[in-house]
Amino acid sequence: xxxxxxxxxxxxxxxxxxxxxxxxxxxxxxxxxxxxxxxxxxxxxxxxxxxxxxxxxxxxxxxxxxxxxxxxxxxxxxxxxxxxxxxxxxxxxxxxxxxxxxxxxxxxxxxxxxxxxxxxxxxxxxxxxxxxxxxxxxxxxxxxxxxxxxxxxxxxxx
Numbered sequence: 001x002x003x004x005x006x007x008x009x010x011x012x013x014x015x016x017x018x019x020x021x022x023x024x025x026x027x028x029x030x031x032x033x034x035x036x037x038x039x040x041x042x043x044x045x046x047x048x049x050x051x052x053x054x055x056x057x058x059x060x061x062x063x064x065x066x067x068x069x070x071x072x073x074x075x076x077x078x079x080x081x082x083x084x085x086x087x088x089x090x091x092x093x094x095x096x097x098x099x100x101x102x103x104x105x106x107x108x109x110x111x112x113x114x115x116x117x118x119x120x121x122x123x124x125x126x127x128x129x130x131x132x133x134x135x136x137x138x139x140x141x142x143x144x145x146x147x148x149x150x151x152x153x154x155x156x157x158x
Contacts, residue, residue: 018045018053023063026053074114079104080122087123095119 018026022043029039036054040047057063075083079102086101087093095116099105105112123129139147 017065018043018049020063020065023053023057026050027057027063030054074118075104075122080126083119083122084126084128087128 025043026039029042030036036047036050040050043050083098083102086098090097090101093101096105096112098119099112099114099116100107104114
């Protein structure tokens, strides 16, 4: 964590989060009568960021970060990588076997810990398809006719 009062890095994305110390600093400066524009210049953030911090303090009386929105992921990144490795190792593995191999379907359970569709979605997100694309050689008409004749001869070999 960087030292207090240093300018916020240029790598910080727009709408990025301020630390709790920086929010405390903002509130202390406001109580001391400093303008929001001056506080924003001191911290290296926008004036609107300072104003939002003040309004949040006035409504919630809290300086803590709010919990993240959205549902947390069902499986970890480590488990996703493991499933991908297993799927790449066994090219024609079925999803039930993949779940068993990855340890996400205990033998005593009747249902897996993760749905089949979740696994399909994760494999699709990592741009993996469990079916190889068939590569066919391009042949000209003469070669195709020659192969057809050979196949017909072999068929009537008896």
